[in-house]
Amino acid sequence: MANLAWKSFKGIPLVFTLIWIVAFSAALYLMDKSVIAFLGILSSIVVVYYTNTTKSVKMAIGAIVLLLIIPLVAGENRYYMEVASQVGIYVAMALGLNIVVGFAGLLDLGYVAFFAAGAYAYAIFSTSQANEFIAGNLFPLSGEWFWPFLIVGLIVAAVFGILLGLPVLRVKGDYLAIVTLGFGEIIRIVFNNLDKPINITNGPQGITPIPSPELFGIQMGTPFYFYFIVLFVIAFIVLANIRFEHSRLGRAWIAVREDELAAQSMGISLLNTKLAAFALGASFAGVVGVIFAAKQTFIDPTSFTLMESIGILVMVILGGSGSIPGVVLGAAFVTILQVQLLKEFSNFLHGLQNAGIISLPNQLDPSKFQRLIFGIMLILVALYRPNGLIPAKRKKNDLDAIKKSEFGKEKLGILGRLSQLTSGKQS
Amino acid sequence: MINILPQVLVDGLTLGFMYAVVALGYTMVYGILEIINFAHGDIFMVGAFIGTEVLLISDALGALEGMNPFVALFITLIIAMVLTGALGVGIERIAYRPLRGAPRLVPLISAIGVSFLLQDLVRFTEALARNEFYLNSPALFTGSIPLGSMATIPTKGLIVIVIAIVMMIALTLFVNKTKWGIAMRAVAQDQSTASLMTINVNKVIMLTFLIGSSLGGATGVLFAQNYGTIDPYIGFILGLKAFTAAVLGGIGNLRGAMIGGILLGLLESLSGAFMGPLTNGAFGAEYKDVFAFSILILVLLFKPEGLFGEAVKEKV
Numbered sequence: 001m002a003n004l005a006w007k008s009f010k011g012i013p014l015v016f017t018l019i020w021i022v023a024f025s026a027a028l029y030l031m032d033k034s035v036i037a038f039l040g041i042l043s044s045i046v047v048v049y050y051t052n053t054t055k056s057v058k059m060a061i062g063a064i065v066l067l068l069i070i071p072l073v074a075g076e077n078r079y080y081m082e083v084a085s086q087v088g089i090y091v092a093m094a095l096g097l098n099i100v101v102g103f104a105g106l107l108d109l110g111y112v113a114f115f116a117a118g119a120y121a122y123a124i125f126s127t128s129q130a131n132e133f134i135a136g137n138l139f140p141l142s143g144e145w146f147w148p149f150l151i152v153g154l155i156v157a158a159v160f161g162i163l164l165g166l167p168v169l170r171v172k173g174d175y176l177a178i179v180t181l182g183f184g185e186i187i188r189i190v191f192n193n194l195d196k197p198i199n200i201t202n203g204p205q206g207i208t209p210i211p212s213p214e215l216f217g218i219q220m221g222t223p224f225y226f227y228f229i230v231l232f233v234i235a236f237i238v239l240a241n242i243r244f245e246h247s248r249l250g251r252a253w254i255a256v257r258e259d260e261l262a263a264q265s266m267g268i269s270l271l272n273t274k275l276a277a278f279a280l281g282a283s284f285a286g287v288v289g290v291i292f293a294a295k296q297t298f299i300d301p302t303s304f305t306l307m308e309s310i311g312i313l314v315m316v317i318l319g320g321s322g323s324i325p326g327v328v329l330g331a332a333f334v335t336i337l338q339v340q341l342l343k344e345f346s347n348f349l350h351g352l353q354n355a356g357i358i359s360l361p362n363q364l365d366p367s368k369f370q371r372l373i374f375g376i377m378l379i380l381v382a383l384y385r386p387n388g389l390i391p392a393k394r395k396k397n398d399l400d401a402i403k404k405s406e407f408g409k410e411k412l413g414i415l416g417r418l419s420q421l422t423s424g425k426q427s
Numbered sequence: 428m429i430n431i432l433p434q435v436l437v438d439g440l441t442l443g444f445m446y447a448v449v450a451l452g453y454t455m456v457y458g459i460l461e462i463i464n465f466a467h468g469d470i471f472m473v474g475a476f477i478g479t480e481v482l483l484i485s486d487a488l489g490a491l492e493g494m495n496p497f498v499a500l501f502i503t504l505i506i507a508m509v510l511t512g513a514l515g516v517g518i519e520r521i522a523y524r525p526l527r528g529a530p531r532l533v534p535l536i537s538a539i540g541v542s543f544l545l546q547d548l549v550r551f552t553e554a555l556a557r558n559e560f561y562l563n564s565p566a567l568f569t570g571s572i573p574l575g576s577m578a579t580i581p582t583k584g585l586i587v588i589v590i591a592i593v594m595m596i597a598l599t600l601f602v603n604k605t606k607w608g609i610a611m612r613a614v615a616q617d618q619s620t621a622s623l624m625t626i627n628v629n630k631v632i633m634l635t636f637l638i639g640s641s642l643g644g645a646t647g648v649l650f651a652q653n654y655g656t657i658d659p660y661i662g663f664i665l666g667l668k669a670f671t672a673a674v675l676g677g678i679g680n681l682r683g684a685m686i687g688g689i690l691l692g693l694l695e696s697l698s699g700a701f702m703g704p705l706t707n708g709a710f711g712a713e714y715k716d717v718f719a720f721s722i723l724i725l726v727l728l729f730k731p732e733g734l735f736g737e738a739v740k741e742k743v
Contacts, residue, residue, distance in 0.1 A: 167728055168728075177532075186717050371546050383526070
């Protein structure tokens, strides 16, 4: 019965969506510090996704919410823009991992290593750190170099991805998960100790101050600017995801994910296909790493632990691996849970504690229980929704429509040649 | 430098036996279900905490005074083994059994989930009970025995080695000689055929988890005794290294797991002690984990069946 009700669900009426958006943006505008209103605005993207209207209208409303309403009503509040840009960073990373895990089915538990590669690439050369091993006192570079470094980060991470992928991809399944996990740990330990014999990463002290991006002399150091930069990168990654998904390569990924042997027997090169997925996923992480470094102005190896890799994996799996809207939803949900909901809950408990209602040792602070929550989410998703919250849909080609279309009249390929031959004989 | 070598070998051997026993748990589960029980390292950690708590509580009650330390250790081991064994069975029932037949990545994900859940649950309980989650285990054995003129072996280290050997022999005998052991090997070969031969597959898998987890828990107690301080996060990396040991020896192969564990412990100890002096301080002991993981990667790349395993042809 429940299933039947779900099938007859045609989507949320457009009017409701519009009322939702207007109501929450008004609420956020009037009540400056209302968390619920802010979450309402962010979740309006989900509401828009389920709205019963055409695709272009949905896209338009979504663009208006993201580009106009959120910056307008929350732009002055640094904290909200901070949260929004952080959500964006994780959405972008999760979309990158989606190519590796979701499309190609390679479980990568060391994904954060590529993120670290991008972040360190920008951090080392944009601060005086690079002077430690390159003679000539050429550094630090100014913030205008941020833009070329988006490409540099992409290339560095892609090279990392290929270097790691070449040997690693010989193993598969859960062995691959373990090997990538090991590689992630190796990278972290190396970054943590590469302050001697030559000081490259400055070891556990980390690198600071990383300059914020600059464009035509404008310093873009506030979360407001990062929000737009991240949005731009997300748009790029989403587009890449969509284009790849339906390309020859994307279909090869899915074939490899579903059955390696069958895919191989149909002439798909396993190594090239997997390597492409690995390198592409890595390169997106590299770009996001550059943005992350510029946003934090400080990086050290503690930002690139196994927890981060698992966190991004949780986002992909929770949302629905292989499904672009699902991954966006999963990433947004997990990030907000981490940076906002848990914090609010701790603050609430602290409030109760200060009022003397409950007494709570400091160690029980809910904001410290990330692992518990990740653990529960992973188990529940594996048990009850192995395909995620918004499972991936297969694109279906309507064969009858193709046959009836004008392209159907003309026979192509071998069929075309056959009919030419037969008609030639007749005449 | 050469005169510390015997001591390094003794320490490495102690560590290696610890890896070996934990690796047995990985190998048993992998042999039967072909899943990596990621939570095994954390079951080991829970065992360490249970053992330490038993000792701390009985110390507070005054029960440890005058008690023979061997008896105390034996009782602690039994309690920890029973509880961690039950924990392992529970995990199998809740997080793995419903996923049998699902794509292989799904149980792996739920295993990672269990592992994280256990870490924070232990932290939560300890924070609630003791207001901190780093515990110092009361030392039962403090003496040490000189081995020649170059090295000494602490009594606790010797006990680790002896108990580990006893557990390994007992397990080998169990698997090779008893009815249940034969059933286990049959299930590992082919589950559906085994079930046709009136073997209760579910019971055998439960038993596997029970034995593997209780061995892990017992090793946790020994670890706490040997190294003193424990925290909720010791299990993950140690579990990973034990898995490395299992892979090194050939996963699914009991003898391989033991030898792999001992080899890995020795290699790690040697690299920790000598890498710094050999490279003039450029790469110190902090790289010893890199060493362990590199071994894992190299073995998986060049000899995925391990040193003692047989290459398995892929089924089509």
